[in-house]
Amino acid sequence: MQSFSWLTSIILVPLVGAVVLMLLPAAKTELAKRLALFFSAVPLLMVIAMALQFDADSTAEFQFVESYSWIPTFGISYQVGVDGISLILIALSVILVPLVILAAWNDADDAIGSVKGYFALFLVLETFMIGVFAATDVFLFYVFFEAMLIPVYFLIGRYGGPGRQYAAVKFLIYSLVGGLLMLVALIGLYVASANELGEGTFDFTTLTNLNMDPGTQKLLFLGFFIAFAIKAPLFPFHTWLPDAASASTPGTAVLLVGVLDKVGTFGMLKLCLPIFPAASAFYAPVIIALSVIGIVYGALLAVGQTDLKRLIAYTSISHFGFIGLGIFAMTTQAQSGSTLYMLTHGFSTGALFLIVGFLMTRRGSSLVKDYGGVYRVAPVLAGLFLIAGLSSLALPGMASFISEFLVLVGSFEKYTVAAVIATTGIVFAALYILLMYQRTMTGPVIDSCKKLPDIRGREAVAVIPMLVLLVAIGFYPKPVLDVINPAVDRVMVQVGATDPPPTVQPASESNAEGSEATGEGGAGQ
């Protein structure tokens, strides 16, 4: 097919980087950081090169496919490929990792773990993240899905702040519970495919064409869905996230909330819906209810937080509610919106976490009450914080507005009440962001903030690209939407859903439509 194994190379480069980093002497911290940056920049360039060759209108479900037999006894193969949705998420991962490494330059200097270990863990995590999005073999997906836990566990447990042990264990156990349920469902899926085809398989495309009976689907769906709902996290499986986000370093929090959690929503969209269409339709109302509760609940809790990192974590729970709502509303707009939301949320929340991290390195605290009047002493930092916040509250003109609005309008088509309740979320979003900004950045400068330095060059380079992307996509989302749309259309076909047509036809077209309809009727007779 193609001469170069793009995806495998992209997956392997960070892993090679991690090995190289670990071989360095522990004292060479500066070299380790530079190498980490280099090894995370290479996949970025490669993904850009790959994306340029990506054909959005291709009829093939996956592009850049590579397939090697792995465990033939069980029909398991190493099989990777990308469609629009996974390409977007891979792009998100490879963009965020170098920025995070840049922003987290000095995070690990005083940690109990080694500096090179910190950055090596980031690179390992990057490998697994790309792998999980690229896998088109469900078993391979599962392997990457579980493997991601390992670097994150160490990133939180060894390099985090107070309460890191508790948070790391909580994260691990939560994820393992979900992972085990998924493993059971995975085996069940294999057996179901073996029953139907005579020979079991984990190949994604084959699995989407199965005709499982609805009862089996419902059970297997739950196994996958709960795993993804924990990962995402959807209400009420969310309590690990605030603990994990507040105990980890800002860099880890960015990757955790920005990319890792997207694996959950990605799984819902790309695995649950196509493989279990009947079960998805069956559970959709429940999941939509949970999502809407999550939107309002997460937002209200965000308003009540006193710790900046916990606050942002709760805003993410609200945002994941939007993504969940969009995925299970099963309209083109909602699902495209959700996919775009995964991207924009990664950037806006990433920027927020990083800026809070910058504040923490200056002031040593993430509590709201320890800040006040920062705008006066660090105007650029405060300004960037405000822009990131505005993106988080989905201000029109930002990319997050497009995603949020698409989710809302798409959900409104089928679940009007849910969409209306979700819309009230935009008021709470304004409240939690602006309240946070008001309390930390405005007002008289409090004593402990008087000497806060403004943003430095390296920090600005880490944050500004995200904000620029958010604004650029906000006004010209076409390149991104063009990639997403065909993939979402395919999901819609696989799940057997269609968009409801508008209830009223335009006056100028209604005549034409009417005559067409009668014409067809006549032909039928």
Added chain:
Amino acid sequence: MTTEHYVVLSAILFSIGVFGVLIRRNAIVVFMSVELMLNAANLAFVAFARQHGNLTGQTIAFFVMVVAAAEVVVGLAILVTIYRTRRSASVDEPNLLKY
């Protein structure tokens, strides 16, 4: 004498061994009971080997002997050490490895 007799004898020896292990406190006696059980098994192996006319059972009996010898070496060494520190060979005394 049929194979059955040997097997019954083996079972009796094994049971004696089991009871010895469970009832006696002296480590040396427990050890001997363990040996008794192993040899009961050996007896059964050899008996069946003869009945089936192949050598597998006999081979395994040799293996068991070797393992038993090794076990005695290690076990007696531990026993001697325990005796030196505690001045007793009771198996109920060293019960710190719990909870």
Added chain:
Amino acid sequence: MNLTNSLTSFLGSATIEASNVDPTVNLPVAASGVFSFMWLLLALPVLGSALLLLLGKRADKWGPIFAVLMVCGAFVVGLFLYFAMLAESANDRPVNLHMWDWILVGNFEAPIGMQLDQLSMVFVLLITGVGGLIHIYSLGYMKDDPDKRKFFGYLNLFIAAMLLLVTADSYLLLYVGWEGVGLASYLLVGFWQYKPAAAVAAKKAFVMNRVGDVGLSIAIMLMFVTFGSVTFTGVFDAAPGASESTMTWIGFALLLAACGKSAQLPLQAWLLDAMEGPTPVSALIHAATMVTAGVYLIVRSGPIFDAAPAARDAVMVVGAATLIFGAIIGAAKDGIKDVLAGSTMSQVGYMILAAGLGPVGYVFAIFHLLTHGMFKANLFLGAGSIMHSMHDQLNMRRFGALRKVMFFTFLTFSSGWLAIMGVPPFSAFYSKDKIIEASFSVNFWGGLAALVGAGITSFYMTRLWTMTFTGKARWTEDNQHPHESPKVMLFPMAVLGLASLAAGFLLAGAIETWLAPVTGFEEGHLPISSLAMESISLTFVLVGGAIAYLQYRRGVPITPPQHVSALTVAARDELYGDAFNEAVFMRPGQWLTRSLVFVDSKAIDGIVNGTSAAVGGLSGRLRRIQTGFARSYALSMLAGAVLLIVALILVRM
């Protein structure tokens, strides 16, 4: 570059005959000629704000001037477009400029495009004209502010967003401008962020606006679900086919949006707090332009409200209630900007009332919006001039006799004062009286509210004028030295003063013909003659003014009197708007938030941690089995082996 081309089409189009197109469906034509440059309207202020805000301190020196030039440039572009439009026949005037595809998902299409018709044109000129003047004024007003560059950057951002709002060709793009002006308002109200009051007011304004934005979001979603389109042409084209209930829902949602942005009941509370911003901001955003966006939205959505009588009646009720509400607040406040803010609320109430009358009132809503934009900006700039010279003193009880020291301000202010009262031939005489007449022709109570409102307006404005300019000086020379403002501030005041005088007279009659193709226009019919109506309302105005003058000409005590009527107490407290919000939303909200934080950590996380504690406790019990006695282990092994053998035997049998 394309000048010859555009010029020929400009001249050529003038000769086109007016075609008889039904005004409700005159679709915009693709922009050509001069109109293909209308993107400059947006590009100039965007460029200004981008350069000023992104270049940082490097733009400190030339930034403010540059911002002024950008807005004036936009005004010139607006003028060119206006004359080009004037040359077209009435039904060919709307033009559409498609810029690029914005959102395209499934059958959801939202382009980025500009639509310029007679209605937008009026707004473009108002925004860039008044905006330009206020920019110039700010050069003087903000002269010594260290963050002057940022101020002008935000002002340019506001102009860009406001122009986007009125020239968008779809509701979704309008929404971008809608929240864009909200953002600019947030930044400018909170411009002096080191004052906690300013920061709080800015946040309050944004959040309350967002409540309205929920309405706009829902309206857009309903439109898409109903019509499959969010563009103006798409929606209005299909509007006749929709059921009345759907239209009513859309209408109510749009009304909610308008209430938020235009500070109408019940979302009025943010406007008075927004006066924390610098005075030019109050003049531009919270008087002349942004707060009137709600009126624009309702008039623009005329075809929807035409099909939804219930929603239209609600618009009228909201407008009538707010115009009285705001006027009462204005009559009791002592801060000069607070009075003007109450007045703005009330005057926008007039416009909303007019917009709720349907085609009878649409043009008058816009007419009053125009005149109000001029005289209210004039009044605010006058107030700013006074504050500027008196160390930001706002309390009118500390003013008095300023006529002598600030004669020029006194002149322009008086022009605004006469204009807002509706004294002929000043501008509001033409616009407000038309609204009163039109209201009476539709609904007696609406008309009565407008009439009484005119009386109260006259009362509070005369009170303000008397307390400020006449009587004895209640300021002290030791810390306040009132003096006339610099020329750069006086010039805009002079222009607006003249406009307050002449705008009504010049536009009356012409505005109906100009707007009718877009908004439609019907003459309202009154049982009495127009002249009689005018005399009645003039009587109300004179009586209101006379009461205030007689009451306040001898001066007022410096501390507000405590023994006053219950209504005055209530009005001083903004008729308990804040108290209501606090009791109904804020306190329960805070309680809810606090209890949810508790629930989350104790109940939901409690279940999780409880499970882990239960597992821990169970293992604590289980480990007791490990006694450490070797022989008991041996016994359990034996038991296990026996069990296994028994099980095997049982299975074999």
